[in-house]
Amino acid sequence: MPDKLFKVNREEYMLPGNRSCQGCGLSLAYRYLLKALRENTILTIPASCLTVLHGLYPTTSVAIPCLNCTFPSTAASASGIVAGLNALNRTDITVVAVAGDGGTYDIGIQALSGAAERGTDFIFVCYDNEAYMNTGTQRSSATPMGALTTTTPILTKQQNKKDMLKIMEAHDLPYLASTSAAFPLDLYDKFVRAKRIKGTRYIEISAPCPPGWIYPPKDTVKIGRLAVETGIFVLFEIEDGKFRFTGRSKTLVEKGSRLPVINYLERQGRFRKMSIEQLTQLQKWVDTKWNEYVRRAE
Amino acid sequence: MSNVQIMTGNQAAAMGVKLSHVQVISAYPITPQTPLTETISQLVEGGELKAEYIRVESEHSVLAVCISASAVGARVFTSTSSHGLLYMHEQLHWAAGSRLPIVMCCVNRGVGAPWSIFNDQQDAVAQRDTGWIQIYCRNNQEIIDTVIQAYRIAEAVYVPIMVCYDGFVLSHTMTPVEVPDADLVRDFLPPYKPHMILSPEDPRNINPVIFPWRRQDPEGVLRDGYMELRYKLQKAIEGAREAIVTTNRAYAEVFGRDHGGMLWTYRADDAEVILTAMGSLASEATVAVDILREQGIKAGVVGIRVFRPFPKEEVREVFVNTGAILVFEKDISYGYEGALCSDLKAAFYGTGNRAPIHNYIVGLGGRDVKARELAEATLSSLEAIASGNTEPKTQWLNCDTYLPETG
Numbered sequence: 001m002p003d004k005l006f007k008v009n010r011e012e013y014m015l016p017g018n019r020s021c022q023g024c025g026l027s028l029a030y031r032y033l034l035k036a037l038r039e040n041t042i043l044t045i046p047a048s049c050l051t052v053l054h055g056l057y058p059t060t061s062v063a064i065p066c067l068n069c070t071f072p073s074t075a076a077s078a079s080g081i082v083a084g085l086n087a088l089n090r091t092d093i094t095v096v097a098v099a100g101d102g103g104t105y106d107i108g109i110q111a112l113s114g115a116a117e118r119g120t121d122f123i124f125v126c127y128d129n130e131a132y133m134n135t136g137t138q139r140s141s142a143t144p145m146g147a148l149t150t151t152t153p154i155l156t157k158q159q160n161k162k163d164m165l166k167i168m169e170a171h172d173l174p175y176l177a178s179t180s181a182a183f184p185l186d187l188y189d190k191f192v193r194a195k196r197i198k199g200t201r202y203i204e205i206s207a208p209c210p211p212g213w214i215y216p217p218k219d220t221v222k223i224g225r226l227a228v229e230t231g232i233f234v235l236f237e238i239e240d241g242k243f244r245f246t247g248r249s250k251t252l253v254e255k256g257s258r259l260p261v262i263n264y265l266e267r268q269g270r271f272r273k274m275s276i277e278q279l280t281q282l283q284k285w286v287d288t289k290w291n292e293y294v295r296r297a298e
Numbered sequence: 299m300s301n302v303q304i305m306t307g308n309q310a311a312a313m314g315v316k317l318s319h320v321q322v323i324s325a326y327p328i329t330p331q332t333p334l335t336e337t338i339s340q341l342v343e344g345g346e347l348k349a350e351y352i353r354v355e356s357e358h359s360v361l362a363v364c365i366s367a368s369a370v371g372a373r374v375f376t377s378t379s380s381h382g383l384l385y386m387h388e389q390l391h392w393a394a395g396s397r398l399p400i401v402m403c404c405v406n407r408g409v410g411a412p413w414s415i416f417n418d419q420q421d422a423v424a425q426r427d428t429g430w431i432q433i434y435c436r437n438n439q440e441i442i443d444t445v446i447q448a449y450r451i452a453e454a455v456y457v458p459i460m461v462c463y464d465g466f467v468l469s470h471t472m473t474p475v476e477v478p479d480a481d482l483v484r485d486f487l488p489p490y491k492p493h494m495i496l497s498p499e500d501p502r503n504i505n506p507v508i509f510p511w512r513r514q515d516p517e518g519v520l521r522d523g524y525m526e527l528r529y530k531l532q533k534a535i536e537g538a539r540e541a542i543v544t545t546n547r548a549y550a551e552v553f554g555r556d557h558g559g560m561l562w563t564y565r566a567d568d569a570e571v572i573l574t575a576m577g578s579l580a581s582e583a584t585v586a587v588d589i590l591r592e593q594g595i596k597a598g599v600v601g602i603r604v605f606r607p608f609p610k611e612e613v614r615e616v617f618v619n620t621g622a623i624l625v626f627e628k629d630i631s632y633g634y635e636g637a638l639c640s641d642l643k644a645a646f647y648g649t650g651n652r653a654p655i656h657n658y659i660v661g662l663g664g665r666d667v668k669a670r671e672l673a674e675a676t677l678s679s680l681e682a683i684a685s686g687n688t689e690p691k692t693q694w695l696n697c698d699t700y701l702p703e704t705g
């Protein structure tokens with residue numbers, strides 16, 4: 001067991017038993033991010049799998065105060081919490097908004113961009129399961145090329161994933177990071193760091209989803225790790241404009257041992273109809289992004 | 299000691315917000331509400347009003363800010379018009395369902411397409427079923443007074459309130475307004491005491507997924523299902539009638555101005571024909587009534603001040619002896635008739651009131667409505683009724699209703 005595990009907050013804010021699916025990557029990531037955020041936190045969440053995870057009235061599986069908001073309004077809802085707390089002179093509370101990729105990349109981007117431009121003092125978390133899972137796996141702009149979803153059921157998704165991290169970086173945030181449910185310590189560290197910084201912080205989490213990605217629930221960590229090891233998902237952080245690789249991605253750069261994306265794709269049913277051309281294109285897309293990052297890190 | 303100032307409806311609203319010690323404001327500009335958000339910006343930046351002013355990127359976000367700021371315990375305000383209000387539609391439901399005492403000014407404006415920036419009441423009337431209380435003001439004095447009253451009402455019943463007033467007709471027209479004394483307002487409206495607070499001291503999950511049926515909490519207590527919550531909202535809005543009336547009365551005692559609670563009347567006691575409307579249109583009707591009275595016609599006005607909760611008992615009482623009812627309104631429920639007319643008719647169902655009701659759609663998209671035209675319409679309706687034509691009908695006043703043959 002690595003030493004670092006001992007510094008993880010032992011308190012649990014996710015109570016035993018919640019309504020997410022078996023092997024849910026979000027559920028795993030959420031447990032650790034709440035541990036890093038600790039008690040003095042207020043959450044706001046839009047419609048998503050996370051709403052379901054939180055439980056059904058009158059019970060909840062999460063012991064941190066939470067305001068549910070409408071699907072498009074997550075970042076604005078956080079802005080209101082911050083404003084209300086400021087008006088009441090309560091400035092010691094961390095406000096955190098957590099949305100899925102649909103609630104971030106698509107319907108929520110207007111409010112998120114607005115809040116970031118205003119420099120609202122909060123952490124926005126996007127857990128990226130690469131589709132609208134709560135409504136049954138429809139395509140989002142975070143869905144990778146070649147993936148089957150219920151709204152791309154025959155031809156698969158034709159376009160590459162939107163580069164949301166780049167969009168958020170253009171907002172000149174003090175802190176921005178990507179992390180993965182499969183690397184809880186990397187995730188934990190980033191939330192601890194983000195909590196200490198003021199202003200709009202953005203963290204994106206790769207959150208594998210067994211029913212949506214079509215793989216056995218026991219493989220969530222394996223799939224999440226493969227995403228990082230193939231470079232299709234990269235672990236990094238940008239603090240005050242300075243980019244650096246973290247964790248497994250950092251060792252990959254150092255050792256040059258990145259795996260081909262096929263190793264990641266072949267284990268998921270959602271890519272079973274992908275064409276060879278799409279595979280080539282996707283690999284090229286991954287390589288280009290990866291090289292961009294490597295150049296920035298130098 | 300009276301402090302009378304000349305101001306527009308928008309300035310009156312802003313002054314009401316200042317006097318109400320609002321703590322969080324969020325707004326997005328739209329004609330004819332814009333000068334209100336601008337005046338509030340001046341008040342906040344000039345240090346006259348100590349509040350957080352969050353200038354967001356859309357009306358949808360505006361109400362998200364108000365909802366969550368209210369949920370942490372702050373008194374909040376916003377305002378909008380027309381497309382801004384429509385863009386908020388999802389959030390209007392969410393605010394009411396969250397039972398938060400948000401106050402919003404709706405500066406009434408016509409709705410596109412095609413674009414129109416001018417006044418009618420289609421915007422607010424179309425939001426009538428979102429769970430908000432709706433109060434319509436007839437003049438600038440009523441606007442400032444109603445904003446203050448609205449906080450007291452909303453915070454008593456935990457239902458958000460829309461204070462509606464006519465774009466341009468009131469929002470941009472300067473009239474003398476008596477500004478209430480700040481200390482008296484402070485006594486009348488104490489600081490907001492929230493009924494639920496989102497805070498780490500008492501963690502709770504607000505607005506989670508709920509089943510239609512009731513469920514037990516971990517202590518075994520049976521809690522509401524979705525339908526019980528809806529029923530409670532309905533009861534709260536119906537019950538707001540009480541708070542609206544008593545607040546109006548208390549306000550009159552302190553400040554000497556009585557705006558009528560649920561509705562107001564003008565020369566209606568002995569009236570054989572009653573003209574009814576909402577907002578400044580009802581004010582205009584009082585002029586029409588004076589014209590009609592000069593011609594020996596016993597006419598009166600009932601101004602509907604509160605549209606939701608609908609003043610069912612009050613209208614039953616006030617219309618009981620009239621021989622004819624004319625409903626003038628600046629909205630249309632497409633495929634039927636004016637929404638106010640339908641609601642009014644429904645209130646009479648099962649009562650002895652068989653007075654013929656004529657409905658006039660007027661002033662859409664800012665078309666001018668003159669008192670003389672209201673009087674003329676009344677005369678022609680009375681004539682039709684006298685000749686035995688008591689069929690309820692909806693007419694479009696001052697509108698070319700000739701439909702040319704197509705093809």
Ligand SMILES: Cc1ncc(C[n+]2csc(CCOP(=O)(O)OP(=O)(O)O)c2C)c(N)n1
Nearest residue numbers: 047048049071100101102103131132133134
């Ligand atoms: C305005 C609006 N449109 C559509 C929906 C239906 N809806 C609820 S959750 C959801 C998808 C959520 O996807 P995502 O944000 O990726 O989160 P996930 O479900 O994957 O956790 C949709 C489309 C909604 N609640 N509101």
Ligand code: SF4
Nearest residue numbers: 020021024049133209
């Ligand atoms: S659908 Fe996917 S993201 Fe949603 S709860 Fe199930 S495993 Fe988690």
